Amino acid sequence: MSSPEMTTPMPPTNAAPEKPKANAELERLASQDYKYGFVTDIEEDRIAPGLTEDVVRLISKKKNEPEWLLEYRLKAYRRFREMLAENPAGPEWANVHYPKIDYDGIVYYSAPKQKKKLESLDEIDPQLRETYGKLGISLLEQKRLHGIAVDAVFDSVSVATTFKAELEKKGIHFCSFSEAVAEHPELVRKYLGSVVPYSDNFFACLNAAVFSDGSFAYIPKGVRCPMELSTYFRINAAGTGQFERTLLIADEGAYVSYLEGCTAPQRDENQLHAAVVELVALDRAEIKYSTVQNWYPGNAEGVGGIYNFVTKRGACRGFRSKISWTQVETGSAITWKYPSCLLIGDESVGAFYSVAMTNHHQQADTGTKMIHIGKNTKSTIISKGISAGRGNQSYRGLVKIGPKATGARNYSQCDSLLMGDKCGAHTFPYLDVANPSATVEHEATTSKISDDQLFFCRQRGISEEDAISMIVNGFCKEVLRELPMEFAVEAQNLLSVSLEGSVG
Amino acid sequence: MSTAIDSLVRLRERFAKDGPGWLVAKRDEALAAFLEAGLPTRRLEAWKSTNLAPLAALEFARIAPTGVATIDAKLAASLPAGVRVRSLAEVLRTEPDRLAGRLGRLADPKKSALVALQTACLEDGVVVELDAGVCLAEPIRIRFHSSPDVYDRPSAAFPRLLVVAGEGSEATIFEDFDSAGAARRAAPGFTNHVAELLLASGARIELVQVQAEPAPRVHFTSVHAEVERGAHFASHVVTLGSGLLRSELDVRLLAAGAETVMNGFFLGQDAAHVDHFTTVDHAAAHCTSAQEYRGVLADRSKGVFRGRVIVRPGAQKTDARQSNPNLLLSDEAAIDTRPQLEIYADDVRASHGSTIGQLDADALFFLRARGIGESEARVLLTRAFAQTIVDAIRDPELRGEIGARVERALAGLESVSADRSGAGGAAPAPEKGGRR
Numbered sequence: 039m040s041s042p043e044m045t046t047p048m049p050p051t052n053a054a055p056e057k058p059k060a061n062a063e064l065e066r067l068a069s070q071d072y073k074y075g076f077v078t079d080i081e082e083d084r085i086a087p088g089l090t091e092d093v094v095r096l097i098s099k100k101k102n103e104p105e106w107l108l109e110y111r112l113k114a115y116r117r118f119r120e121m122l123a124e125n126p127a128g129p130e131w132a133n134v135h136y137p138k139i140d141y142d143g144i145v146y147y148s149a150p151k152q153k154k155k156l157e158s159l160d161e162i163d164p165q166l167r168e169t170y171g172k173l174g175i176s177l178l179e180q181k182r183l184h185g186i187a188v189d190a191v192f193d194s195v196s197v198a199t200t201f202k203a204e205l206e207k208k209g210i211h212f213c214s215f216s217e218a219v220a221e222h223p224e225l226v227r228k229y230l231g232s233v234v235p236y237s238d239n240f241f242a243c244l245n246a247a248v249f250s251d252g253s254f255a256y257i258p259k260g261v262r263c264p265m266e267l268s269t270y271f272r273i274n275a276a277g278t279g280q281f282e283r284t285l286l287i288a289d290e291g292a293y294v295s296y297l298e299g300c301t302a303p304q305r306d307e308n309q310l311h312a313a314v315v316e317l318v319a320l321d322r323a324e325i326k327y328s329t330v331q332n333w334y335p336g337n338a339e340g341v342g343g344i345y346n347f348v349t350k351r352g353a354c355r356g357f358r359s360k361i362s363w364t365q366v367e368t369g370s371a372i373t374w375k376y377p378s379c380l381l382i383g384d385e386s387v388g389a390f391y392s393v394a395m396t397n398h399h400q401q402a403d404t405g406t407k408m409i410h411i412g413k414n415t416k417s418t419i420i421s422k423g424i425s426a427g428r429g430n431q432s433y434r435g436l437v438k439i440g441p442k443a444t445g446a447r448n449y450s451q452c453d454s455l456l457m458g459d460k461c462g463a464h465t466f467p468y469l470d471v472a473n474p475s476a477t478v479e480h481e482a483t484t485s486k487i488s489d490d491q492l493f494f495c496r497q498r499g500i501s502e503e504d505a506i507s508m509i510v511n512g513f514c515k516e517v518l519r520e521l522p523m524e525f526a527v528e529a530q531n532l533l534s535v536s537l538e539g540s541v542g
Numbered sequence: 543m544s545t546a547i548d549s550l551v552r553l554r555e556r557f558a559k560d561g562p563g564w565l566v567a568k569r570d571e572a573l574a575a576f577l578e579a580g581l582p583t584r585r586l587e588a589w590k591s592t593n594l595a596p597l598a599a600l601e602f603a604r605i606a607p608t609g610v611a612t613i614d615a616k617l618a619a620s621l622p623a624g625v626r627v628r629s630l631a632e633v634l635r636t637e638p639d640r641l642a643g644r645l646g647r648l649a650d651p652k653k654s655a656l657v658a659l660q661t662a663c664l665e666d667g668v669v670v671e672l673d674a675g676v677c678l679a680e681p682i683r684i685r686f687h688s689s690p691d692v693y694d695r696p697s698a699a700f701p702r703l704l705v706v707a708g709e710g711s712e713a714t715i716f717e718d719f720d721s722a723g724a725a726r727r728a729a730p731g732f733t734n735h736v737a738e739l740l741l742a743s744g745a746r747i748e749l750v751q752v753q754a755e756p757a758p759r760v761h762f763t764s765v766h767a768e769v770e771r772g773a774h775f776a777s778h779v780v781t782l783g784s785g786l787l788r789s790e791l792d793v794r795l796l797a798a799g800a801e802t803v804m805n806g807f808f809l810g811q812d813a814a815h816v817d818h819f820t821t822v823d824h825a826a827a828h829c830t831s832a833q834e835y836r837g838v839l840a841d842r843s844k845g846v847f848r849g850r851v852i853v854r855p856g857a858q859k860t861d862a863r864q865s866n867p868n869l870l871l872s873d874e875a876a877i878d879t880r881p882q883l884e885i886y887a888d889d890v891r892a893s894h895g896s897t898i899g900q901l902d903a904d905a906l907f908f909l910r911a912r913g914i915g916e917s918e919a920r921v922l923l924t925r926a927f928a929q930t931i932v933d934a935i936r937d938p939e940l941r942g943e944i945g946a947r948v949e950r951a952l953a954g955l956e957s958v959s960a961d962r963s964g965a966g967g968a969a970p971a972p973e974k975g976g977r978r
Contacts, residue, residue, distance in 0.1 A: 131587060301977075439898075441873070456888035459855065465883040471898045472871035478898040480881065486888045 044458055053162045065228040069119055071486065084148040087277065089141050091115060094247050097147050099214050101183040101250070104223060107230075114236035114246030121240050129240050132403040133432040133464060134372050136308070144310060145278040146248045201265065211260040212267055215283055229287055233316040233353045233380070239270070241312040241374075242349040245281045252282035257292035257323075264540070268297040271313075279310040286316070288323035290356065292339025295326040296527055306342045309369060313348045313500065321356030321383065326364070328521050329377075331400035332527050340428070343371025350377035351407075354386035354415075362389035363406065366529040371400060376434065378407035381415035382445075391517040395533060396429025405435035405466075410443040419450035422514045424533075426457035432464040440477040446473060452482040455513055507534035544581060546597035546732075550698060552576075552604045554663045562638035565645070565664070572651035572661035579655035591846040591878040592788055592817045597760045600730055602694035605635040605663060620680075624673035625713070627682055630702055631666040641669065645704055648738045648766035654790070656762050660700050660722040660736045666723070667702030670715060674708035674742070681714040681937050686735065696730045703737035707745035707773075714748040714937050719755050719763075719783075726918070728831060737765045741773040743797070748776040748936055757785035757812065764790040769829075771797035779835075780818050780937050780944055782951045788817040795822070795829035806835035807931035809951055810875065812845025817846035824857040827887075836931055837868040838924060839875035840955045848880040851894065855886040864894035869901065869927060871955070901927075924952055 085096060094115045098108040127138050204211050211222055218226050236246035253269040254440075271282060288294055298315075311333065317325050336343025346369075352361035363377035379388030390406035408417035421433045433452045454463035465482045487509050495505035511518065511530055518526050551573070559566055579597050582589040623626060632956045651658035668684050685810055686701050705715060719733065733755060741747055747767075753759045761783060769775045777791055793802045808816045822831045851862045868877045881894040901923045909919035928948050933940040 441876075454883075454885070456885065456890075459858070459888050461888065462884070462886040464885060465894070466880065467882070467896070468878070468880050469896055469898060470876070470878045471868075471870065472876035474873055474875060474900055476898060477869070477900075478896075480879075480894075480896045482881070482883060482894050484883060484885050484890060484892040486890075 048366055054391070064318045066478075070364075084145050084278065087143050087145045089115075089144070089146060093146055097248060097250060100147065100149075101219070103216075103219060106227060107219060110231065110248050111249075114243050115248075117237050118240075118243040118247050118363075121243060121271075122444065125240075132374055132434070133430070133466070134374060134401045134403045136401075139310060139345070141244070143277075146281070147250055148278040149250070151427070163255070191247050195403070205263075205265075206250050208261050208264065210261060210263055211254065211256040211371060213254055215254050215285065218285070222254070222256065225287065226254065226285065229285055229316065229318055231316075233318060233351050234314050234349050239349060241347040245283060245312045245314045245349070249281045249283040252284045254285050255294065255296065256287045257289060257294045259289045260291040261289075262292070263294040266295045266297055270299045277307070277309075279312065281311075282313050284313070284315040285318075286325060286327070287318045288320065288325050288359075290321040293322075293326075294325045294516070295522060296328065297326070297522060298329045299332070299525075299528075308336075308343060308345055309346045310347065311370075313350075315348070315350040315377075317350075317352030317361055319352065319354050319356065319359035319386075321477070322358045323356065324360040325352060326362050327352070327377070328525055329363075329365040329367075330521075330525050330532065331365065331367045331369050331373070332532055334371075335369045335400050336371040336398065338398045338427075343400070344369065345372045346370035347372075347374045351380065352376065352378070352388070353380040354383050354388060354412075356383040356386070358385045359383050360387040360389075361393070361521070362387075363393050364391040364517065365393070365404075366517070366521070366525075366532065367392065367394040367402060367404060368529075368532045371401075372399075373402040374403050375404045376406055378409070379417065379437075380409045380411065380430040381417065381446075382411045383415075384412040385414045385416075386412055387415070389520075390417075390419045390421070390435075391520045392421045393424070393514045393517045393529070393533070394422070394431055394433075395426075396431045397426045398428060400427075400429045400430040400431075403434055404431070405433045407436040408448060410437075410439045410446040410448070413443060414445040414447075415443055416447045417449075419448070419452070420516050421450075421452040422517055423452070423454040423463050424457070424510060424513070425454065425461040425463045428460045430462040430464070433482070434466040434467055434468075436470070437478055437480070438468075439471040439478065441472045443473050444475050446476040446478075448476075448478045450478075450480040452480075454482070454484045455485050455510065456484065466521040484498070503534075511536070546598050547577075547581065549600075549602040550659070550663060551604070553602060554699075556605070557665045558662075559853040560665070561634045561692045562642070564639070564642045565634065567872060568646050569662050569664060570660045570666075572646075575651040576655055576658035576662055576815070579658065582655050582964070588819065588848070591844075591848075592786075592815060594760075596730070596758070596786060597732055600696045600732065602698050602732070604697050605665070606697045606699040622676065622678065624676040624711075625678055626669070626671045628669050628671075629666060630669050630704065633669045641704065644706060644740065645702075645738070647740070648768055648792070648794075649736045649764060654764065656734060656788075657736055657764050660702070660734045660762075660764070661776060663698070663700040663734070665700065667704065670703070670713070671711055671744070672705075672707045674713035675710045676708070679711040681716045683716045683718065683939050685718045685720065686733070689775075695818040696732070698734065701733070701735050703735070703739075703899045705737070705739040705747060705749075707741045707747050709742045710744040711742075712746040714750065714940070716750045716940055717752070718751045719751070719761065729758070732760045733762065735761075735763045737763070739765070739767040739775065740768045741767065741775055743771040743773060745770070745773045746776075747774075748778070750778045750780075750935055750937075750940060750944070751789075752780045752782065752947065753787060753789060754782040754930045754947070755787075756812065757784060759783075759785045761785060761787040761789075763788070765792065767791075767793045767802070769793060769795050769800040772799040773805075773861055774801045776803040776934075777805065779806040779808075779818065779819070779930070780931070780948065781806070782947065783816070784812045784814045786815045788819065791818075791820040793820075793822045793831070795824050795826060795831065797826050798828040800826065801830045802832075803934070804831070804833040804835075805931050805934050807928050807948065808835070808837045808845060809928075809948070809955075810837070810839040810841070810845050811951070811955060812841050812843065814841075814843040815846075816843065817848075818846045819846075821850040821852065822862065824851070824853045824860045824862060826854075827856060827858045827860070829857065829860055831863070833864040834931065835866045835932070836927060837866070837877060838869065838871060838928065838952070839877055840871040841872040842872070844875070845877040846879070847877070847896075848882070849894070850882045850884065851892060853883075853885040853887050853890050853892060858889040860887065860890040860892065866894075866896040867927075868896075868898045870898060871900075871924075871925065889894075897971070921953065925949060928952065
């Protein structure tokens with residue numbers, strides 16, 4: 039947050055004397071900028087670290103899963119072992135660097151201990167409720183005030199879903215993934231792995247073997263979901279990984295807007311988060327998926343932080359179906375994430391709006407894939423990268439126009455803003471076009487905040503910090519305006535917090 | 543190991559021990575690097591879109607001595623003092639140590655398997671030396687043509703070019719890879735060409751390359767240039783062949799004021815596979831690069847463009863531009879394009895753009911409204927699309943000559959002039975079946 043004593047700007051005499059001040063400011067802010075770094079002391083039910091077939095069976099058993107799901111997990115587990123044998127370091131093509139992960143040293147299941155099945159939200163462990171209160175998503179308050187249905191995932195297990203009953207009246211199923219397996223097995227079985235197959239990639243495969251919970255939503259034909267659905271993910275326990283799985287199905291003509299938020303405590307170790315999100319949109323259905331990712335990014339020296347290796351993909355299966363991804367990525371030590379759209383139905387539409395921010399030693403390799411298969415499909419990619427400190431980030435996006443995708447249209451724009459001479463911004467677009475009637479455009483620019491812009495603001499009595507925050511918000515405007523209201527405010531705050539003191 | 547590798551390793555023994563010791567060592571080192579890496583496969587990111595399997599299957603009958611590289615004799619006789627254009631073999635024979643430390647300085651066998659192969663099989667080529675301050679008005683023409691006898695059985699050619707440009711020197715070098723009219727009886731073969739250009743401060747070198755070897759010959763070119771303070775390197779690549787081609791260009795800007803212009807036009811016809819891979823490395827502050835590669839893909843051809851722009855830490859005030867517009871003319875043509883920016887400095891201007899599309903429907907309409915027939919209008923617009931690149935060639939005579947060749951190649955395309963009014967501008971209506 040910007041400090042009140044900064045409101046009287048120093049006259050900008052010359053640049054040199056400003057530096058020490060900015061550095062001091064940076065240090066001051068570095069210690070305060072991650073406000074979700076607390077740990078909740080809560081009894082947890084966790085299994086021993088390690089990845090074996092028994093662990094997979096144990097997770098499945100703990101969740102009372104049917105046989106077919108266990109089979110699915112085991113298939114994934116075996117494939118993962120093969121992949122690990124082929125390539126013990128995991129995939130290396132991304133422009134990120136990290137020490138080898140010991141996949142046998144991770145705790146694959148950790149859940150807040152609960153004695154009996156919860157009857158209502160009021161029975162949730164008070165300490166847990168308090169945690170969510172600190173995160174600003176008091177489950178009960180939220181219910182009354184905002185009209186957003188929330189599914190909260192704590193470590194690996196979904197702890198509460200609000201508004202469930204009201205949604206059910208409209209025929210909308212919104213619940214934790216485990217509940218969905220128990221209550222709507224036919225839907226889960228039909229769609230699980232249909233967008234992201236278990237063998238899709240290294241981390242998706244790991245997830246398919248050991249996923250513990252996540253959110254599930256099904257919007258029936260012609261229903262417009264009356265409220266925003268939201269999931270809040272929180273990693274709490276030490277030494278664990280989080281592997282959640284989200285499955286969202288919008289049946290013909292349905293509409294849903296879905297929000298996802300993430301935080302984690304401040305720890306010196308790196309924790310792995312490998313999630314899978316699958317979206318299915320049928321004829322004329324629309325899914326709007328927004329993420330504000332604020333996992334712990336590690337400290338200023340690059341120690342600790344979450345490895346966020348996530349596979350997100352949506353399939354526009356029907357005529358005119360539409361999927362849009364909006365993401366604000368400010369957290370995580372490493373982000374490796376490519377929310378994608380398979381545009382299968384004719385005239386389907388995919389969109390990707392992203393702001394990625396890297397500061398200190400953060401690394402991000404993120405982007406999207408737009409696979410045009412149907413006729414007259416359209417996609418838009420707007421990616422804004424902000425790199426400060428020693429942060430490094432890459433946009434990596436694929437636009438593929440299949441030979442049958444007549445009249446396909448894509449527009450991509452990737453802009454990077456660099457702050458400081460130690461950071462990096464990279465762009466790796468892949469445009470593969472096999473249809474002559476397609477129109478594909480890609481543009482990328484790289485720039486910094488110009489001295490003129492800063493001078494203009496400062497001359498008008500705006501402090502340097504505020505000016506930077508304003509310019510950055512302006513730079514990201516096209517993406518931020520895609521976010522639902524509540525998230526847009528949070529995202530803007532996150533951006534200014536992560537950026538303060540990064541220019542000097 | 544593939545048949546191709548076996549046969550080449552065997553064939554190179556004819557000359558592997560020839561020449562000065564440093565060269566023999568270099569060849570052996572390169573061979574070791576090549577054998578370790580093997581022929582590139584599509585598993586490598588840099589070769590993802592290009593499949594060299596047709597090459598791996600060839601059994602080479604001979605390595606053509608690079609006597610086929612002919613230097614324009616008229617020009618050679620009239621060269622001013624301070625300019626030497628000689629065959630590589632001649633330089634190695636008369637002054638064995640002259641090129642040590644220069645030949646192979648930029649083209650690193652460890653970084654590219656095909657460069658390693660070229661170095662391992664290096665026998666002859668062309669050496670151009672320009673003394674400080676020499677300006678050459680006429681272009682130096684070098685023609686590498688695979689003569690008909692070469693085409694009877696699979697043969698490989700490993701021509702090399704080394705240009706050492708002294709301070710403030712100026713020249714245009716024209717490399718022509720042609721088939722000498724042997725297209726009809728072409729046999730599979732492989733041309734692997736490496737060019738190295740060392741530009742001292744203030745030098746201005748223009749390299750013009752026309753690659754028009756027909757299928758089924760596989761063509762690989764790798765150009766490496768090092769540009770010192772205030773020097774200017776311009777590269778013009780025109781690709782008109784119908785076979786499998788990969789053209790790499792690697793320019794390093796080493797000191798302030800270094801500039802490069804990288805232009806390319808590629809035309810894919812029949813089942814051609816044309817792959818252009820450029821890298822420009824801004825290693826110092828205050829350097830400029832401008833890149834424009836234009837592609838026209840017809841018939842069943844496939845185009846690939848990958849352009850890397852690297853701005854190293856500290857390379858402030860860099861100005862890097864890159865653009866890659868492409869025209870797809872046929873249903874079966876395809877293009878993969880990967881413009882890439884890797885930026886590690888903050889005070890830079892860097893941009894890239896890439897487009898893939900058809901001829902502008904409005905422009906077509908404009909011409910037709912003025913009484914120009916559909917097919918003629920299409921030819922006109924496609925020519926205009928290519929002409930931008932040709933026009934950038936400095937030497938007027940060369941410009942005219944290459945412009946005419948591009949025009950001839952475009953006129954020969956059926957898909958340019960064919961009436962394609964159904965598939966072009968307006969998108970067809972969606973299918974009706976099964977929709978509400």
